[in-house]
Amino acid sequence: MxxxxxxxxxxxxxxxxxxxxxxxxxxxxxxxxxxxxxxxxxxxxxTAYGEISALALDPIEKKPLYHFHPGSSVLSIGTNGCNFRCDFCQNWHISTAETPRQKTTAAELLKMAEQSESIGIAFTYNEPTIWYEFVSDCAADFKKQGLKNVIVSNGYINKEPLRELIPLIDAANIDLKGFTEGFYKETLGSLEPVKNTIRTLYESGVSVEVTNLIIPTKNDDEETFLSMCGWLASVSPDIPLHLSAYFPAYKSAILPTEPETVIKMKEIAEKHLNYVYAGNLRHEKNDSLCPHCKAVLVKRNGYEVKSYLKTNRCPECGKQLYFCV
Known part of the structure; x- marks a missing residue:
C-alpha cells in the first residue's frame, strides 16, 4: 500500500x-x-500499489493506437478496479472485483520492457487513473530511461491530477463512451469531464486517439453520433477515432452491433474527421491514408503493419501529419 x-x-x-x-x-x-x-x-x-492483475507484450495497435509508433510493441499492465460501472464491460473480471495480484516494481518492469524491445509501457486493461500513484511513479522512471508511457483510459479524472500526470504521458487512447449525460449516467459517470480530458491532452501535446464502442439502442443514435464527431473535430479533425462493434459481455445481453451499422457510422464520422477506423470488423480495411493526397501511410492487416512513414510528414505530398514515428 x-x-x-x-x-x-x-x-x-x-x-x-x-x-x-x-x-x-x-x-x-x-x-x-x-x-x-x-x-x-x-x-x-x-491498496494496489505495485500489484498487477494482467501483463502482456502487445502490439501498439491493440491499445488501440494507430498513429503512435506504428508496428511497435508495448509492455502492457493493469491492476483491479474502475471508477465506472459499465454493464457491457469486457474486462469486468478485473475491473469490478479484486483478484489475485502479482507484486512488481518499476525497475522490474523497465527490465522487461528493455529485454522485449518494447517502446515503453501501457497502463491498460483496467482504469489506470485510479492507480494514479503507481502509474505516475512508474511513468517517471520510464521517462528517465527515454521510454514511452501510454494510458488507455475512460478519461474520468479531475483537472489537477490530470495536469500533473500529463508531462509523463506520451500517448493516450480515451474511451468516449457516448455523447449524452443520460448514457454516461448509466455508467455512473459524466460526459463533461471526459471531454475536458480529451481536449486537455490534445492541447498539451499528448498523442491522443479516441475509441467509441457502438451499442445498439444505447449510443447509436445518428444525430447524437454526428454531434460527437463534430465536437471531436472542434478539438482537432486529426484526432483518430476508432469505432468498435459491441458484443454481449458482463451484464449486457443486447444483441451485437451489425457490421453495417459500424460502416455507416464510419462514413458519418469521415465527414468531420481525417482518420476513422472500424476497429474490430474482420474484413474492414484500416489503412491510414494521407488526408491531403490520399497516399497510403500505414498498411494494416489485423496486427500486421507496414508503415511507409519515416517522419511525421507524408512521403508523397510532404504535408505534416498527426503521427508519432
Missing part, C-alpha cells in the same frame, strides 16, 4: 477523495467506487 494523493481529511476519520469527479466521501475502513482507494484510520491509501 501507499498513501494516496488527492484527498482531503473529513470529520470522524472520513476522507474525501478528489482524484476523479466522483469525489467519494469514504468512511474509515471503506473504499471508493474504484475499489482500490481505501480509508485506513483517516488516511486514504492506494
Amino acid at each position: 501507499k498513501e494516496a494523493r488527492f484527498y482531503e481529511p473529513r470529520e470522524n476519520n472520513s476522507v474525501r477523495c478528489v482524484l476523479c469527479p466522483h469525489e467519494c466521501l469514504i468512511n474509515n475502513g471503506k473504499h471508493g467506487i474504484c475499489l482500490i482507494r481505501k480509508n485506513i484510520n483517516g488516511k486514504l491509501f492506494q
